[in-house]
Amino acid sequence: MHDIIIVMKQNVLIAIPAYNEGEQIVSTIESITKRYPNIIVIDDGSVDNTVDMVEGMGVECVSHPINLGQGAAIQTGIEYGLSRPDIEYFVTFDADGQHRIEDVEKMLDHLKKNKLDIVLGSRFLGRAENISWQKKSLLKLAVKFSNLTSGVKLTDTHNGLRVFNRRAAEQMNLQMSDFSHASEIINRIREENLKYDEYPVTIVYTEYSRSKGQSMINAINVGFDAIFHKVVGK
Amino acid sequence: MIFQALLLIVLVLLFGYLLRSRGSSKVRAYKKLFLVIVMVGAVVAVLYPGVTSNIAKIVGVGRGADLVFYVTTVVVLFTLLNDYVKDKEEDRRTVKLARKVALLEKQLKNSK
Numbered sequence: 001m002h003d004i005i006i007v008m009k010q011n012v013l014i015a016i017p018a019y020n021e022g023e024q025i026v027s028t029i030e031s032i033t034k035r036y037p038n039i040i041v042i043d044d045g046s047v048d049n050t051v052d053m054v055e056g057m058g059v060e061c062v063s064h065p066i067n068l069g070q071g072a073a074i075q076t077g078i079e080y081g082l083s084r085p086d087i088e089y090f091v092t093f094d095a096d097g098q099h100r101i102e103d104v105e106k107m108l109d110h111l112k113k114n115k116l117d118i119v120l121g122s123r124f125l126g127r128a129e130n131i132s133w134q135k136k137s138l139l140k141l142a143v144k145f146s147n148l149t150s151g152v153k154l155t156d157t158h159n160g161l162r163v164f165n166r167r168a169a170e171q172m173n174l175q176m177s178d179f180s181h182a183s184e185i186i187n188r189i190r191e192e193n194l195k196y197d198e199y200p201v202t203i204v205y206t207e208y209s210r211s212k213g214q215s216m217i218n219a220i221n222v223g224f225d226a227i228f229h230k231v232v233g234k
Numbered sequence: 235m236i237f238q239a240l241l242l243i244v245l246v247l248l249f250g251y252l253l254r255s256r257g258s259s260k261v262r263a264y265k266k267l268f269l270v271i272v273m274v275g276a277v278v279a280v281l282y283p284g285v286t287s288n289i290a291k292i293v294g295v296g297r298g299a300d301l302v303f304y305v306t307t308v309v310v311l312f313t314l315l316n317d318y319v320k321d322k323e324e325d326r327r328t329v330k331l332a333r334k335v336a337l338l339e340k341q342l343k344n345s346k
Contacts, residue, residue, distance in 0.1 A: 062340045064332050072329045177329050
């Protein structure tokens, strides 16, 4: 029975961008390998032992020679997956342990059942454990901003957990290297008319994920990029 | 007043055009031309301070100093924006290159 499940998931690639995640990456991967055989960790120029940890587990790893940003790492993961004809479904999964693999399963089912191109995780439809009120209000603000500027209505715009098919992966072509990739993905949904939906997920904030998360002030960069993109078209 | 409004519109259009179509040789030529005109203007303004006042009167922006200030603001703003876009593009190229290196390295490792 266990083998059959694994075989069915042969065409799913879990892409994990990681930058200096040596502390957490092993337990994040452990939670996945039991269910999904194809994992690619995109090491974004880490200076700690991330790569050793990943390779020590026998998991595939691509290493950026220099730090490029999370968006760039996700795109590298996508291109790696596209180079493998056996991959039909792509999952982006954060390295810091805030996502749950159980949610991926449900999101994949949702995608297949409804013939969607992309399913985005939403912590506001689902649950966000131990979220600080500052983070929550900032995220809510980001959602309002995004809904206003992008034309794609969502309840959570900056959730790292996403599931999409090969067609969506081919269209993605992310150019924004840093955290603006979240808005870029939403733009692609509109530009390429991708069939999308959100799915409730649980995000568990730990001391570790909080320390690793992007700083709040970075929201200014993301907002600026979004407006600049609108005005100049670049 | 009408002239100022027109000037603003022309500037915005020019900015937009130059920023959008970066890279083509035509645009690069326009940028150089723009720079040369500004430089020549600066030299003239230094040699004949009265000229700026006269031009300012003709175009209706008040004193000569105001005109110089406007032009300077426009040039600085343009340079800033231009550099920002250039920077982003440079970034994009680096990312592409680094990604290629990473994926090739992976292939190499796998084929061993």
